[in-house]
């Protein structure tokens with residue numbers, strides 16, 4: 001269950017499907033392409049797995065497990081969130097100031113006093129962290145790596161096409177231009193959005209979020225949290241171009257007639273996407289709310 005919750009970020013059936021369509025359109029200029037049974041099977045697999053994940057109730061399963069644990073009395077540290085909130089009168093305050101933490105895996109609220117060394121979740125045994133460890137340091141390091149890699153990702157060719165007419169290296173931008181000139185405006189816009197606009201927007205948004213958390217800004221925490229959710233949601237769609245390149249490089253091997261190879265830009269671009277996904281995971285959105293809590297507490301003291 002713990003592994004599943006971590007793997008969820010990397011499920012990209014939908015992105016892969018769109019990449020398949022782009023690759024087929026790109027291939028249709030070179031050869032006749034018709035869908036085989038495997039394509040329909042893959043479509044069915046995509047819908048089946050996405051809907052099975054969507055209907056799988058993780059918290060429901062954990063709740064059933066914890067009722068088994070309660071019967072065996074193996075869960076001493078667990079706190080019933082609502083009861084505890086009501087009796088301490090701490091409703092509306094963060095867990096950090098109440099010395100309790102929500103488990104990142106199973107969602108159980110447990111006691112997490114700073115005096116306890118490396119506390120673990122009584123239900124799923126995962127390590128409890130009131131805030132992600134070294135969140136800002138890790139986010140900054142990954143963001144800087146992302147910016148550095150973004151340069152070769154856009155300047156170096158991501159595909160090298162060899163045909164009877166010679167060798168032609170293509171960068172991301174020249175790929176977009178190709179579709180635009182061919183009249184496939186929708187595909188040109190999709191690739192531009194997924195490969196240039198989204199990765200750059202993601203890097204800039206995360207930089208702003210990390211900077212504002214570091215400065216302990218209290219401005220528009222709700223809007224900044226929404227921005228973080230958006231960044232998490234769109235992240236995987238940047239993998240589109242990488243899937244297209246991977247498929248084309250495998251499929252187009254017509255010996256002397258034509259072949260497509262992945263260029264060094266593809267590796268850099270894949271690294272940008274993965275590094276920014278890790279940066280988004282390393283960032284703790286609760287840091288956006290902590291300064292507000294400090295202000296509330298000092299307000300209460302004054303009263």
Ligand SMILES: [Zn+2]
Pocket residue numbers: 103104105106107108121122123124125126
């Ligand atoms: Zn847990």
